[in-house]
Structure formats: structure tokens, C-alpha cells
Amino acid sequence: MRIAVISDIHANFPAFEEVMKDIEKQNIDAIYCLGDLVGYNVWPNAIITEIKKRRIPTIAGNHDVKAVKIQDQRNSNDPADLAYLMIKKDLVTYLSTLPAFIRLEFKFSNETVVLLMVHGSPYSNTEYLLEDKPEKDYAAIFTDTAADILICGHSHKPYHRIISDGGASKRYFHAINAGSVGKPKDGKPQACYAIVTFDKCSSAFKKDSIKVEFVRVDYDVEKAAQAIEHSDLPDEFADMLRKAY
Known part of the structure; x- marks a missing residue:
């Protein structure tokens, strides 16, 4: 079983398009999306339409929730919020119905x-779970959610x-961040997604029995950056794409 996990597309259609082409070559059994379909770029409607068309199970990111709130209020003077105001009404309705998490049991x-997929953390879509989080604190999240x-x-x-549970059971937890399709922040402008592979021997008690691969995909960064610069969105968003911060 091979699953592809995409996240944080942020209305970057050129990046999304290339990632989908790459996934089609990877012998993938299922695709899941961790949210943040919108914000920062000019193609939110195209992204949401494709996610719906492809029937990709998707959870609500903080920017998806923000888009719904801003569309309801329609009183923002922040240029950055134009990225949310350009979303079609029926697609905003779709964003408003996205679940908070996806839980799978194998x-x-x-x-x-147990596999738990969230946007930020199991407790909030705005909480960051960073790689350097203390192991004891990270292990507590797995215990609290009963996830492996x-x-x-x-x-x-x-x-x-x-992460080891630290107990006599010698159970191992896997913490994975799928990266970002449309707005990487690790200094590498290529789009990123994750592939998680299971087989009949996969076990929470075997440290290396669950395989994780991060795939970086080249796309036309300049096309995405220039689309921002030719819109009313802040030019800084284009710089973020080019420099991946």
C-alpha cells in the first residue's frame, strides 16, 4: 500500500499540476490532502475544482478556514486577503465542510x-509540530491520540x-511532515509531497517497517511568481516562492 500525501498547495496551480503528474508515475494507491488549498496565489478556484474532480480526501487547513471567515465578513482591507475574496461562493461552501482530521486503521x-492526518496538530490547525519538538512531548501526542x-x-x-514510546513495549511512533506543494519554506523552491509505504510486515514494533519518501518536483516557479506580481496580491508572496521561505 502506497499513499501520497500532499499539503499546503496555497493556490499554486503550476506546482499542483506538476505534482499530480509525478504522482501518476509513482504506482500510488491513494492520495490525501492535508489542507491549505488557498491563500498566497491567484488560482484558488482551479485548485479546489481539481481536488473535488479528483475526489481527493482533504482536511481543513487554517487558510481554508480563514477564507470562509473572510468571505462571510467581506470587510477586510488587507491586500493579502484578496487571495480569499476571489474564491467562488460554491467553492467556499466546499471549504466550509472539510473535516478537521482523517484517521485510518490498518x-x-x-x-x-493507526494513521492520523492533521493540518497543524491534533489539537489545532494553527499549531506547529516542528522537527525539533522534545521527544517526550511528541510521544505524549501519540499516546493521547492513540495513533502510531x-x-x-x-x-x-x-x-x-x-520516536520511541520509552516503555517496555518498544513501540515506535512515526512523525511525518509532508512539506508543501505550493509554498515550500525550507530554502528549496521545488514542490514537495510525501509517499508512505506499508506492506504486510509493517508494524509499530519494527522501527523501519514503514517507509517514508519525500519527492521534490520541479515546476515553473517564475510563472507562479509573476502571476502574483501581475495581480493585486503583495509582491512579497512572489519573493517567498522564489526563495522558498
């Missing part, structure tokens, strides 16, 4: 392995960290 050799694998986005910085 059965491998009579063992249940936690995949998040929000920080736009990919990582895979294996």
Missing part, C-alpha cells in the same frame, strides 16, 4: 496500526522522525 498480521503514525503539514518543512 490491519497487519493481526496488529492494528501522525502526518501533518502547516510548517511547510518536510521531515520524518521516529
Whole structure:
């Protein structure tokens, strides 16, 4: 079983398009999206339409929630909020119905392995789970949620960290950040997504039995950056794409 996890597309259609082409080459069984379909660029309607057309299970990112709120109020004078005001009404309705998380349970050799997908953290779509979070604190999240694998986005910085529960059971937890399709922040402008691979021997008690791969995909960064500069959105958003911060 191979699943592709995408996150933080942020209305960057050129990046999304190339990532979808790459996923089609990867023998993927399922695709999931961790949210933040909108914000920062000029193609929110195209992104949402494609996510719906492809029937990709998607959760609500903080920018998706913000878009719904701003559309309801329609009284913002912030130029950055134009990225939300350009979304079509029916697509805003779609954003308003996205779930907060996706939880999957796999059965491998009579063992249940639980995968929890969130945008920020299990507690908030605005909370960052960074790679350097203290191991004890990270382990507590897994214990609290009864998850073995936690995949998040929000920080736009990919990582895979294996955490021991510290007990006699010798159970291992997998903390994964899928990175960002449309707005990387790790100094690498290429789009990023994650592939998680399971097989019949996958187990929470075998440290390396769950494989994680991060795929970087080239796309036309200049096209995406110039689209911002030719719009009423802040030019800084274009600089963020070029320099990946």
C-alpha cells in the first residue's frame, strides 16, 4: 500500500499540476490532502475544482478556514486577503465542510496500526509540530491520540522522525511532515509531497517497517511568481516562492 500525501498547495496551480503528474508515475494507491488549498496565489478556484474532480480526501487547513471567515465578513482591507475574496461562493461552501482530521486503521498480521492526518496538530490547525519538538512531548501526542503514525503539514518543512514510546513495549511512533506543494519554506523552491509505504510486515514494533519518501518536483516557479506580481496580491508572496521561505 502506497499513499501520497500532499499539503499546503496555497493556490499554486503550476506546482499542483506538476505534482499530480509525478504522482501518476509513482504506482500510488491513494492520495490525501492535508489542507491549505488557498491563500498566497491567484488560482484558488482551479485548485479546489481539481481536488473535488479528483475526489481527493482533504482536511481543513487554517487558510481554508480563514477564507470562509473572510468571505462571510467581506470587510477586510488587507491586500493579502484578496487571495480569499476571489474564491467562488460554491467553492467556499466546499471549504466550509472539510473535516478537521482523517484517521485510518490498518490491519497487519493481526496488529492494528493507526494513521492520523492533521493540518497543524491534533489539537489545532494553527499549531506547529516542528522537527525539533522534545521527544517526550511528541510521544505524549501519540499516546493521547492513540495513533502510531501522525502526518501533518502547516510548517511547510518536510521531515520524518521516529520516536520511541520509552516503555517496555518498544513501540515506535512515526512523525511525518509532508512539506508543501505550493509554498515550500525550507530554502528549496521545488514542490514537495510525501509517499508512505506499508506492506504486510509493517508494524509499530519494527522501527523501519514503514517507509517514508519525500519527492521534490520541479515546476515553473517564475510563472507562479509573476502571476502574483501581475495581480493585486503583495509582491512579497512572489519573493517567498522564489526563495522558498
